[in-house]
Amino acid sequence: MTESHPVPVTLFVCTTCRHPEDGPEAPRAGARLAAALHAPEGVELREVECLGNCRRGPSVAMVREGGWSYVFGGLDAADGSAVVEGALLLGASADGLMPWRGRPEVLKRGLIARIPPVPGIAA
Numbered sequence: 715m716t717e718s719h720p721v722p723v724t725l726f727v728c729t730t731c732r733h734p735e736d737g738p739e740a741p742r743a744g745a746r747l748a749a750a751l752h753a754p755e756g757v758e759l760r761e762v763e764c765l766g767n768c769r770r771g772p773s774v775a776m777v778r779e780g781g782w783s784y785v786f787g788g789l790d791a792a793d794g795s796a797v798v799e800g801a802l803l804l805g806a807s808a809d810g811l812m813p814w815r816g817r818p819e820v821l822k823r824g825l826i827a828r829i830p831p832v833p834g835i836a837a
């Protein structure tokens with residue numbers, strides 16, 4: 715796989731996350747993030763309810779075939795373009811890992827977990 719042939723990435727955005735500073739009546743920060751995301755070709759956006767990272771939300775997971783999966787937290791609506799940038803980096807990665815170099819800062823400090831590829835599926 716080369717950078718000229720990116721692999722599609724699915725972005726799961728938790729729409730039920732609250733920002734710690736939001737009041738109970740405020741629109742959910744996760745829903746605001748999902749609304750701010752504009753997925754380009756090669757990135758599929760899926761809204762989900764709870765990724766199990768509620769205490770460190772808003773949360774997003776990224777999955778690609780033959781590559782590592784990532785969970786990020788501590789995001790907000792202003793991070794939509796950084797999330798998309800990370801998804802494109804993951805999709806273009808030759809080894810299935812999201813490169814550290816060039817990764818948006820919010821996806822460096824917001825890394826919650828990364829999960830290896832399913833065995834037997836090549837990157």
Ligand code: FES
Pocket residue numbers: 728729730731732744763764765766767768769771772773
């Ligand atoms: S409500 Fe968003 S991770 Fe649980």
